[in-house]
Amino acid sequence: MNDRASTSIDPVTPRRAQRVRDACVNLAHGSGGRAMRDLIEDVFVSTFDNPTLAALEDQAVFALADLAAHGDRLAFTTDSYVVDPLFFPGGDIGTLAVSGTVNDLAVCGATPLFLSCAVVIEEGFAVDLLRRVAASIQRVARAAGVAIVTGDTKVVERGCADKLFINTAGVGVVRRDVSISARHACPGDVVIVNGYLGDHGAAILVARQQLALEADIESDCRPLNGLIAAMLDASPRIHCLRDATRGGVATVLNEFAQGSNVTIRLDEAALPLREQVQGACEILGLDPLYLANEGKLVAVVPADAAGRVLAAMRAHPDGREAAVIGTVERGELDTSGLVVMQTAFGGQRIVDMLVGEQLPRIC
Structure with missing residues (x-):
């Protein structure tokens, strides 16, 4: 986590846990000296628990032959996470960091393999909370079948960051039999989502105490690579695939429609929405199609x-609540590149790309 990690097959001597006795992170923990090494080994190396990271080199090195066993193209992605609050119903910033990067790899047909994890910690952040976040990162990484193999740790002065920021980058290998792109949607294709929409956005509202609901709503935050692998096993001919995070399903579908120069027609009655989420959106004037998701994907399939x-x-x-929500049509002069909603009242409306921000600091 100090710009150090490398793959290795040699056994590594276990390091002592609980080296850090301070209750809160201080500037010495980012100084590059013993305090920083103790923090890295105590909180991160011992938690992520793999010989690659434990070698504490300045890079991660992969054997090309091992990568080629999974496919013929390399996928690489990165994302930064600044969610507020850090802990919310159904997850936390660590859950987000792994799930988001794993999903960004998986939606192109890649098998996610390795992740980096860089943290920017505000002076005064509780060490126990940092351990809790690291434990979430490892739990989700293990569930997704990926390893945290390199990283970086920075500590900034109080007031120069909002508690904790995380950046994760990921490497995966794309299956040989798939070609997924926002430009591949064709007339006649079917639009599918894997379940209830808007849960993450609603969970963040609850966590910020901006919304009081009778029933609890948890974030849908999770890695989807297992689901996507099952989908590709069923048919490698999936044309478009994205996880619907910031901007929600509406933004993803607009990217597909514009990239493929087609019209996407949605059926409002077919949208899978929890009653609580739909009711909250009506009260607050929000559109659930624009609410962020962290465990939902949109697929366009022949x-x-x-x-x-x-x-x-x-x-x-x-994907137990997966549903068909629309179809792809040939783009006419007045609708090409647009998403059109067939409403429950028998009319239709344009579903445009999100303008502005419904909820800030959502992921």
């Missing part, structure tokens, strides 16, 4: 493969 893909999704724990 009609003749849609049944197989949908069945595979519903057989997986992360």
Whole structure:
């Protein structure tokens, strides 16, 4: 976590846990000296627990032959996480950091393999909370089958950051039999989502005490690589695939429509929404199609493969509520590149890309 990590097959001597006795992170923990090494080994190396990271080199080195066993193209992505609050129903910033990067790799048909983790910690942040975040990172990484192999730790003065920021980058290998892109949607294709929309955005509202709901709503934050692998096993001919995070499903579909120069027509009655989320959106004037999700994907699939893909999704724990929500049409002069909603009242409306920010600091 101090710009150090490298793959290694040699055994590494276990390091002593609980080296840090301070209750809060201080500037010495970012100085590059013993205090920083103790923090890294206590909180991160011991938690992430793999010989690659424990070697504490300045880089991670991969054997090309091992990568090639998974496919023929390399996928690489990075994202930064600044969610407020850091802990929310169903997850925390650590859960987000791993899930978001794993999902960004998986939606191009890649098998996620290795992640980096860089943290920017504000002076005064509680060490126990940092341990809690690190434990979440490791738990989700293990569930997704990826390893944290390199990283960086920075400590900034009080007031120069909001508690904790995390950046994760990921490396994966794309399966040989897939070609997924926002430019591949075709007339006749079917649009599928893997479950209830808007749960993450609603959970953040609850955590900020901006919304009082009778029933608890938890974030849907989770890695989706297992679900996506099952979908690709059912049919490698998936045309478009994205996780619907900031900007929600509406933004993803607009990217597909514009990238493929088609019209996407949604059926409002088919949208899977929890009553609590829908009711909260009506009260607050929010559109659930723009609410962030952290465990939902949008797939555009050829009609003749849609049944197989949908069945595979519903057989997986992360896709039990999967639903067809629309179709792809040939773009006419007045609708090409647009998303059109067929409303429950029999009319239609344009679903444009999100303008501005419904909820700040959502992920």
